[in-house]
Amino acid sequence: MKAVVYSRTGGPEVLEFVNRELPAVEAGEVRVRIAVSGVNPTDWKSRSGAAGGSGAAVEVDPEQVPNQDGAGVVDAIGLGVTRFAVGDRVWLRDSAFQRPTGTAAEYTVLPDHLVNPLPDGVSFDVGASLGIPALTAHRALTARESGPARLSPGSLVGTTVLVTGGAGAVGHAAIQLAVWAGATVITTVSSARKADLAAAAGAHHIVNYRSEDVVARVKEIAPRGVEIVVEVNPLANIADDIAVITRGGTVAIYVADEPDEIPVPARASMVKNVRLQFVLTYTTSEVEKANAVAAVTAAAAAGALEVDDDHGLPLTRFTLAETAAAHEAVEGGAVGKVLIDVAGL
Secondary structure: OEEEEEEEOOOHHHOEEEEOOOOOOOOOEEEEEEEEEEEOHHHHHHHHOOOOOOOOOOEEEEEEEOOOEEEEEEEEEOOOOOOOOOOOEEEEOOOOOOOOEOOOEOEEEEEHHHEEEOOOOOOHHHHOOOHHHHHHHHHHHOOOOOOOOOOOOOOOOOOEEEEEOOOOHHHHHHHHHHHHOOOEEEEEEOOHHHHHHHHHHOOOEEEEOOOOOHHHHHHHHOOOOEEEEEEOOHHHHHHHHHHHEEEEEEEEEOOOOOOOOOOOOHHHHHHOOOEEEEOOHHHOOHHHHHHHHHHHHHHHHOOOOOOEHHHOEOEEEEEHHHHHHHHHHHHOOOOOEEEEEOOOO
16 A cells, blocks of 8 residues: 655655555454545644654654544454444544554554544545544533533534634634534634635634734623633733633633743633633543544534635645645645545545
8 A cells, every 4th residue: 555654753854655565454443445634733743753752853663654634434344343334434533643553544544433434425525624623623612611511503502702713724623613503603813814714614703813902802792701712822812812701711722833831811810710721632531532523523414514715724635645745734834724635535
């Protein structure tokens, strides 16, 4: 099979396009023929050594196939697997987290609990865009102590959500899931183009933080404050978040970039009994992950998590042999979602 691998951390140049043997399937495992692989910031950070390390080049053994997210068709099942049959359409999560079996390959083998049914009518493009962004967004939207543990239609009715960076992949998924669940959604963007994308995703109110006073505008829209903030740049925004959140509200933080330290307005946060909830989808509890997978799959089946320009998430496509260029695009801040076409299924 064709695959992309790296045996040491570093820049995109460490990625090699190679031939490898078709991986065997053990008990409890599923082999999937990958149609589309999704690229996220976590993928290039892991490849570079920046995620959880010093950034210095280190040897990787066994060699690593990158990319956490993907979608495709079940090719083989191991002993004891009853959830799937050969030919089932599926989406994958956490494929390369603490295992070498990412989705930048024609086939990957995973424990069956990391493989999820892809509903009829949901494209492989959507399936490959669900894992990191949508599961992160779901946890952020359910982090409020008095809120639902699993999103569903109507579960956020009466709730106002502020999504910062609504044109990014996590922000886009947060807008879509919050709207699907019945929330009123405010989002911040940095340009007219990104405002158009956020509107296409379904945001009800859009604030350009470069030309508007975010706190004043959000308070005008939600005088009693917002219940949930989905925050991807807390270093820049935490003071504004605390200013606009309601008493007992939650700021759910997904840190996309460095630096790591965040100065928090402690007194203002105490007065409002604010919860700061940091989110990393890999290490959420099994219950939280199961709720997220179930809700995200249901939302996708309902057509609530579509991707492309018309739905607010432009797609940039590469071939499997161009995986290094795909990583470069994400690292360079490509707007929208970067996908790798692996097999024509």
